[in-house]
Amino acid sequence: MSDTKGLHTFIPEPKRLEMRSGNLPLENCRCVAFDGGCEPSLCDEVRRIAEFAHSAIAEETGLSMAVESSIPGPSQTAIVLELKPLEIGAGHTDESYVLDISPDGVTLSASAPRGLFYALQTFRQALRQSNGRRAVQCLRIEDWPEVRIRGMQLDLKYQMPTFDYLLKIVDLLSQYKMNYVLIEYENKFPFESHPLLPSPVALSKQEINQLIGYCAERYIEVMPMLHCVNWLEYILTHEEYAHLREGPEAIHQACPTNPGTMELFRELYAEIVAAHDDCTYFHIGADELHDIGVCPECKAKVEREGRARLYFDYVLAVCDHVRQSGKRPVMWADMVLNEPEYADKIPRDIVMMYWDYWTDAPKVQQVILGSSAATHKGPITPQTISSVPREIYERFAEYWDPGDGSFPNELAGFPYLGYYQDKGFEVLCAPSIQCSGDNYSCTRYWFHLENISEFCKKAAKEGGLGVVNTNWVIHRVPWEVTLPGVICSAEFSWSGPQIELGDFERKFAGDYWGLGAPTPIDIMRTIGTCTTELPFTRVCRGSPFDYPPLTEKLEAFEQSENRDEVLASLPGLREKALAAAQEAAALEKEVTRNRLSIQFLRLGAEVNAHKASQALCFHQCGQLLNAPSASGEEKAECAGWLEELLEQLGSLRAETERLLSLVTSAIEVEEEMQRRWVQEEALMKDYLAKLTAEAH
Numbered sequence: 176m177s178d179t180k181g182l183h184t185f186i187p188e189p190k191r192l193e194m195r196s197g198n199l200p201l202e203n204c205r206c207v208a209f210d211g212g213c214e215p216s217l218c219d220e221v222r223r224i225a226e227f228a229h230s231a232i233a234e235e236t237g238l239s240m241a242v243e244s245s246i247p248g249p250s251q252t253a254i255v256l257e258l259k260p261l262e263i264g265a266g267h268t269d270e271s272y273v274l275d276i277s278p279d280g281v282t283l284s285a286s287a288p289r290g291l292f293y294a295l296q297t298f299r300q301a302l303r304q305s306n307g308r309r310a311v312q313c314l315r316i317e318d319w320p321e322v323r324i325r326g327m328q329l330d331l332k333y334q335m336p337t338f339d340y341l342l343k344i345v346d347l348l349s350q351y352k353m354n355y356v357l358i359e360y361e362n363k364f365p366f367e368s369h370p371l372l373p374s375p376v377a378l379s380k381q382e383i384n385q386l387i388g389y390c391a392e393r394y395i396e397v398m399p400m401l402h403c404v405n406w407l408e409y410i411l412t413h414e415e416y417a418h419l420r421e422g423p424e425a426i427h428q429a430c431p432t433n434p435g436t437m438e439l440f441r442e443l444y445a446e447i448v449a450a451h452d453d454c455t456y457f458h459i460g461a462d463e464l465h466d467i468g469v470c471p472e473c474k475a476k477v478e479r480e481g482r483a484r485l486y487f488d489y490v491l492a493v494c495d496h497v498r499q500s501g502k503r504p505v506m507w508a509d510m511v512l513n514e515p516e517y518a519d520k521i522p523r524d525i526v527m528m529y530w531d532y533w534t535d536a537p538k539v540q541q542v543i544l545g546s547s548a549a550t551h552k553g554p555i556t557p558q559t560i561s562s563v564p565r566e567i568y569e570r571f572a573e574y575w576d577p578g579d580g581s582f583p584n585e586l587a588g589f590p591y592l593g594y595y596q597d598k599g600f601e602v603l604c605a606p607s608i609q610c611s612g613d614n615y616s617c618t619r620y621w622f623h624l625e626n627i628s629e630f631c632k633k634a635a636k637e638g639g640l641g642v643v644n645t646n647w648v649i650h651r652v653p654w655e656v657t658l659p660g661v662i663c664s665a666e667f668s669w670s671g672p673q674i675e676l677g678d679f680e681r682k683f684a685g686d687y688w689g690l691g692a693p694t695p696i697d698i699m700r701t702i703g704t705c706t707t708e709l710p711f712t713r714v715c716r717g718s719p720f721d722y723p724p725l726t727e728k729l730e731a732f733e734q735s736e737n738r739d740e741v742l743a744s745l746p747g748l749r750e751k752a753l754a755a756a757q758e759a760a761a762l763e764k765e766v767t768r769n770r771l772s773i774q775f776l777r778l779g780a781e782v783n784a785h786k787a788s789q790a791l792c793f794h795q796c797g798q799l800l801n802a803p804s805a806s807g808e809e810k811a812e813c814a815g816w817l818e819e820l821l822e823q824l825g826s827l828r829a830e831t832e833r834l835l836s837l838v839t840s841a842i843e844v845e846e847e848m849q850r851r852w853v854q855e856e857a858l859m860k861d862y863l864a865k866l867t868a869e870a871h
């Protein structure tokens with residue numbers, strides 16, 4: 176079989192693809208068939224996949240095909256699902272499959288039902304790409320994944336999806352062969368032992384059960400998560416739990432030496448694990464403890480036994496507890512980098528989840544140098560490296576060195592995967608599609624896609640246990656806009672280094688939107704760039720992430736050194752955003768699927784254009800109100816501008832509410848509207864009142 180490169184239509188890219196001449200007219204196929212004589216439990220599973228095939232065919236082509244539990248004779252054309260040992264794939268044989276489309280019919284074969292399910296997903300894409308012609312191109316595919324765990328983080332803190340939309344996301348992940356979701360419930364879990372905690376839009380136990388079942392039918396396993404000490408705002412904001420805070424104001428971090436903290440973890444854990452009795456892994460968080468050792472007890476312990484001891488005594492006890500219930504603990508890996516002797520001591524069954532959201536190439540100019548003492552973001556020079564403490568240098572230099580003579584001017588990308596693996600840990604790699612620095616218009620696609628694709632390739636090359644793409648909804652980008660980045664992770668964690676990012680973008684535009692060119696992704700990049708360059712665009716929630724009030728941000732901006740430079744760039748940014756909005760509006764008519772994502776993009780671009788005008792206008796208002804010589808005419812003109820911006824704000828707000836309401840629970844739409852629009856509307860009205868009063 177010869178590889179046919181350059182065709183690139185399937186996501187993820189199959190390992191071996193042979194195009195063949197001719198088409199199979201689907202009308203010729205009599206049925207979807209499988210061998211009903213196999214072992215009963217296996218047989219039920221294959222029947223279920225055959226029924227999925229029936230629905231997929233109906234959905235993509237409108238044809239309704241019978242499902243039959245006996246394989247028809249060779250003279251009959253059919254779509255056949257066949258379980259048999261396959262001699263392909265590198266280790267993950269239960270996920271390998273062969274898809275064969277010939278004029279005589281379609282055969283999906285695999286050694287396990289999961290492989291058959293993936294064969295079906297590829298067949299489904301072939302149907303979709305036949306553009307309703309009901310005739311599929313003949314071909315043969317042999318395929319298997321590079322990486323075992325291919326997942327996405329479902330962060331349910333904010334922008335709680337409606338239940339239907341949650342299922343839709345799961346369905347989408349399964350269509351691109353993802354097999355894990357990491358669910359961060361926080362206040363969306365219906366804790367009965369702590370009734371203060373659940374949000375009014377928390378999932379019910381029944382819904383969680385349904386969600387897990389829905390995932391399982393699609394070969395997606397749920398990895399639940401419960402932060403064990405940090406990021407506990409949903410708990411510690413309540414006065415009833417204030418005694419557990421590490422400091423009086425520390426609503427995000429609990430005290431690890433207070434026995435109540437462990438007790439609370441155990442009670443919450445018991446409920447979550449009871450709802451996920453089949454899960455293999457349990458994520459305990461344990462990242463970024465910046466405030467460790469603040470309270471008197473913790474401070475004394477740090478002085479007596481060291482910071483590492485305080486952290487690991489608690490975290491390892493949490494891991495023991497997780498292990499006792501038969502689950503494998505997973506934790507964020509960053510704290511381990513800081514404490515070398517612990518990296519050697521802690522049990523190797525703990526899975527390290529290594530997050531790196533900023534590396535965007537195989538080699539990078541910036542990297543977090545491991546220890547909080549040596550955290551460095553910015554251009555790396557030989558001087559930076561020489562300023563690193565000697566013991567840190569000695570520990571990490573071999574991982575930073577790309578090995579091509581460019582060190583220390585350049586560093587290897589994602590250096591710590593090798594470090595953790597050499598210490599004997601299995602590692603889940605965590606790139607990101609939404610993280611600190613993003614805002615609600617759109618994530619910064621200009622670097623997230625590079626980060627995702629390169630990290631997945633690295634995981635494939637170096638044998639990482641898996642990739643789980645993070646998506647921190649705290650930054651309020653609509654789910655719909657982040658999904659292309661999630662599918663990018665599905666692509667490269669399956670296919671590894673086989674194709675380039677540009678190939679993925681073209682394929683994605685075709686399969687996801689029915690477009691010939693990846694214009695929406697270009698628009699995403701433009702909006703992301705505007706977002707980065709515009710002042711006062713970030714909206715976030717909850718300490719320690721909350722940004723200051725708009726009036727404070729405005730004041731800081733007026734005092735900033737680069738104020739004039741930013742002001743001069745605003746008209747250009749507005750033009751760029753307006754052009755992107757127009758392009759998105761045209762695409763709304765052109766796309767054949769997933770139109771909602773384009774509508775969110777149009778809105779994001781329009782919001783950016785409005786933000787650029789608004790920043791210019793706020794500056795002018797400030798100038799006029801501070802200038803005794805400003806004329807009434809100038810003030811009236813500026814007031815007119817404000818009125819126009821207020822009117823635009825009204826329609827942007829209405830459109831935001833309309834789109835978010837399609838996919839987000841009502842209570843969180845309301846919260847979102849408060850976050851996004853209230854402060855700027857108030858400020859505009861305030862300026863308008865002042866200017867009008869002075870103009871008369």
Ligand SMILES: [Zn+2]
Nearest residue numbers: 430431470473
């Ligand atoms: Zn403490």
